[in-house]
Amino acid sequence: MERIVVAEKAFVPSSMALDPNGRFLALSNVMGYQIDVFEKEGSQWKATALKEVH
């Protein structure tokens, strides 16, 4: 089992979507105003910022 840690300051995710290829994991907060996308690079997951989110 792989595990990803969302940064300490991050919101508690309320919605989550893993892309079919297992490369991107998107998390959003309860209102959908904030979205974080994690991208898998090798064995690591890196946060990629979405700008101008809802």
Add this chain to the structure above:
Amino acid sequence: MDWDADGKLLLSVSADRNGQVWRRSKEGWMSTIVALRFKRAATCARWAPSSSNSLFAAGGSEGIVAIGQYEDSQDLLGCRHLRKALDGTPIQALGWSPAGDYLAVALLSGKIVLFGKDGDEIEDKAVSEMQVESWPHSLAFSKEGGTLVIACHSGQLVSWSLQTGSVNTVQVDGPLKQCLFFKEDELIAVPFSGPALKVNVLHDGQMTIKGQFAYDKAVNARSSAVSSVISKLQDASISNANNNPQSGKSGRLFMTAAKEHVAIATQGSNKISLVPSKEF
């Protein structure tokens, strides 16, 4: 939120009443606004399967479903509305059949509406509908599309055979948040609190709870193989989980599935786990 079948487009909707389609470019994530034309919050969104030409659906608090189509040449995506067969209560969940020929809509009133296609367009009239006894939180088509399962706040898991119309239920303790099919005859039911359940679903819709998904046990057994992204914070969390057999069991789980992995989040925690589907 939902990824398209190719994993290249992320559809998001929010309480700001709009949607956005995100795509990755060399400059980062670029978005296209989706004009849902909702007066209240958007609550859920789903891409149709890949055969449906980038068609998507979004639901809102005012009980309307917006249908749109992504085109990368457009700066603003328009939508048309489905409302005739709906009762005005908020849209709780949406689901496309695997072939993309049906769209199932779950309403807060407990009404479940099935829309069908006329050519390439979803028609604004119900093909079929049924009623569950409490708020539906999630719905899922079986892999072959013959059965629709609805997870309800009452703890009822309801299966609806689209071939025979028969309805079957099983009752679990506490409200159900989510249901996800992993095989044609097997799904995971995720409660708001407590361990996820493995449920066997037969072709006639009969369901049997096979057991619990041992989320904590799997985490503990594999903690030594945790990848290098894990921080000290997470190490501390795993240590706590090992020391406290109840840890995580009362947390709220939710899941999302891809072809080979399932992502599991525990609400109130900052950890996300990816589990190979074959482990279920």
